[in-house]
Amino acid sequence: MKPVEIADTVMNLNRLTVPKVDVGQIRNTAHAVEKFYILCSAIELEVFDDLRNPKNAMHLAEDLGLHQGMTQKLCAALVASDFLRMNHEGKYALTDLAKTFLVTSSPLYQGDHIKLMKKRREEMASKLSEAIKNGPSGMRTSSGDLGIFDQNFTISMAQYALGGCLQRTVEFLKTNDDFMKARRSLDLGGGHGLYSIAFSRLNPELEAVVFDLPSVIEGFTREMVSICDCNVKLLSGYMTKDDIGSDYDVVFVSEVLYDPKESINVILKKINNSLKEGGILISKHFHQDDIHEDLVAVFSDLMFSMVSGDRHGIYSTSELCHLIESNGFSVVRIEDIRSTSNPSRIIIAKKVSEQPE
Ligand SMILES: C[S@@+](CC[C@H](N)C(=O)[O-])C[C@H]1O[C@@H](n2cnc3c(N)ncnc32)[C@H](O)[C@@H]1O
Numbered sequence: 001m002k003p004v005e006i007a008d009t010v011m012n013l014n015r016l017t018v019p020k021v022d023v024g025q026i027r028n029t030a031h032a033v034e035k036f037y038i039l040c041s042a043i044e045l046e047v048f049d050d051l052r053n054p055k056n057a058m059h060l061a062e063d064l065g066l067h068q069g070m071t072q073k074l075c076a077a078l079v080a081s082d083f084l085r086m087n088h089e090g091k092y093a094l095t096d097l098a099k100t101f102l103v104t105s106s107p108l109y110q111g112d113h114i115k116l117m118k119k120r121r122e123e124m125a126s127k128l129s130e131a132i133k134n135g136p137s138g139m140r141t142s143s144g145d146l147g148i149f150d151q152n153f154t155i156s157m158a159q160y161a162l163g164g165c166l167q168r169t170v171e172f173l174k175t176n177d178d179f180m181k182a183r184r185s186l187d188l189g190g191g192h193g194l195y196s197i198a199f200s201r202l203n204p205e206l207e208a209v210v211f212d213l214p215s216v217i218e219g220f221t222r223e224m225v226s227i228c229d230c231n232v233k234l235l236s237g238y239m240t241k242d243d244i245g246s247d248y249d250v251v252f253v254s255e256v257l258y259d260p261k262e263s264i265n266v267i268l269k270k271i272n273n274s275l276k277e278g279g280i281l282i283s284k285h286f287h288q289d290d291i292h293e294d295l296v297a298v299f300s301d302l303m304f305s306m307v308s309g310d311r312h313g314i315y316s317t318s319e320l321c322h323l324i325e326s327n328g329f330s331v332v333r334i335e336d337i338r339s340t341s342n343p344s345r346i347i348i349a350k351k352v353s354e355q356p357e
Contacts, residue, residue, distance in 0.1 A: 038077045039102075040118045043111045047074070048102040051084065054093035101163070113159040116152055124303050136306045148307065149191075149213055154220040157255070158192035165344055168337040169254075169284060170198050172346060176333075178280050182206055182249035186274060188239055188267070189256035193221040193232060199252070200230045211235045211244050240266050246274050254284040258304065258313055261323060268327035269355045276351075281329055283347040284337075287317045294343040317345055328353040 009015045042048060050063050061071035075092045078084040083102065087093040094103070101110045131137065173179045180203055187196040190210035200208045210221055210232060217236035225232045235245055239256075240263060251271045257264050271281055286297040301314040315323070321331045329349035337344050 035077075035081050036118070038074065038081060039083065040114060042074065042078055042083065043102065043114055046104075047078070048083070048094060048098050049104055051092055051094050051098075052103060054087050054089070054091035056091050060092065108159075108162050110159050110163055112152065113156040113163070116156040120303075120307075124306050127306060131306045136309050149216055151219055154191050154216055158194055158220075158224075161192070161194050163341075164339055165284070165337065165342050166194055166198060168339070169195065169346065170202060172335050172337060173199070173282070174202060176348065178348075178350075179203070179250055179282070182280075184248050185209065185250040185252060186211060186245060186248045186271075188244060188251055188253045188271065190252075190254075191216055191221065193224050193234075195252060195254060196232045197225065197228045197230050200232055204231075207231055207233060209233045209235055209245055209248075211237070211239065213238065239270065244270055244274050248275050249279050250282060251275055251279070252282045252284070255286075257283060257285055257315075257320065257323075259308070260313060264313075264323055265327060268324060268329075272328040272351055272355045279351050280332075281324065281347075281349045281351070283320065283324065283349070284344055285320065286314050286343045287320065287345045288314045288343070289316050293338075296341060297343040317347070321347060321349075324349045328355045 045064055045066065047060065047064070050060055055063075057072040057075045058068055060066070060075065061068040064071075075084060079086060079092070082095055083098045084092050085095050100106060100108055103109065104111060127137070179199075182203065183205055185196070185199060185206055185208045187193070187199075187208060187210045189212055190196055191212050193210045196208035196210045200206050208231065210217070210225070212221060214236040217234050221234060225234065237243065251274060253267075253271065257267065259267075268281075275281070286294070286300060288294050288297040288301060291298055297314045304314075317334060321334070324347060325331060328351060330352045331347055331349045333346075333348040335346040335348075337346055
């Protein structure tokens with residue numbers, strides 16, 4: 001915009017009416033980014049851990065070796081963001097939200113997930129306009145995976161699951177007879193193994209198998225399963241080409257079926273063949289049904305497409321059901337387990353016919 005155009009607006013009283021739409025919707029988008037970076041700094045600097053005992057900003061700065069004036073401003077911003085509150089003694093204290101999710105000793109700690117969100121968003125933001133102009137550059141390795149599934153990713157996914165979707169999934173599956181009667185299950189792309197560990201606690205007769213990439217299984221998953229000392233077996237390989245086992249009553253697949261349809265068909269056929277007759281597939285994924293209600297799925301679809309290099313597919317419920325049914329299943333139930341930050345649904349489908357490999 002040129003100065004002459006600005007001058008024209010300000011000189012013309014007819015144009016100086018209050019706008020009918022609120023510019024705040026745009027500005028607040030930028031403030032949400034600030035709020036996220038403020039949260040990330042507080043996690044990196046261990047502010048929440050130190051504030052398990054309430055204190056003023058000066059003592060917080062002394063404990064952590066921080067600049068006093070800046071620490072005072074950070075605390076004010078954290079109060080404004082509802083991560084801290086001022087207690088009756090005028091000291092900064094944790095809110096319930098911070099106590100539950102932002103203190104490293106909390107079982108529901110989200111800090112590693114938040115750090116990875118920051119890293120990924122920074123990488124993607126720097127390449128977004130370029131990718132939209134010229135297409136995504138992609139990051140697939142020679143084995144066909146995305147090359148992002150390292151220990152940090154697995155820990156981040158574990159924390160993400162503990163943020164609520166693991167609990168919501170368990171609550172729902174408790175009510176499912178087929179699941180509760182199952183004796184052998186597969187958690188395909190099960191990563192951290194938390195779903196299978198929880199399933200084996202829920203159904204003590206169940207032998208739960210977690211399948212994932214060798215580097216994931218031999219690292220985090222093996223350690224987690226040995227700490228939990230539960231009836232969970234481990235299997236490693238590439239799900240599109242290696243043996244995923246057989247004779248399962250249930251195959252659970254969560255946050256995995258986001259590839260283009262051709263790859264999903266390969267995986268669904270393998271799932272079908274690994275199930276006993278009448279066995280069930282439990283799919284838990286982000287769905288994109290309503291562009292406003294499922295905006296986390298819409299954003300994720302755009303962002304992850306940049307990483308996957310080809311069309312990353314967060315499917316609608318009907319598209320995913322269609323893919324599932326065209327691979328020898330009949331959908332028997334769809335359950336909405338969405339929360340404000342998680343647009344997931346569960347689809348339960350029964351195997352109705354064998355599939356040629
Ligand atoms: C987004 S994570 C989902 C983890 C877990 N199911 C959950 O919902 O929290 C995707 C998982 O699939 C695994 N994975 C990706 N490509 C794979 C492949 N080709 N073969 C086996 N596992 C794969 C990753 O290692 C990762 O653990």
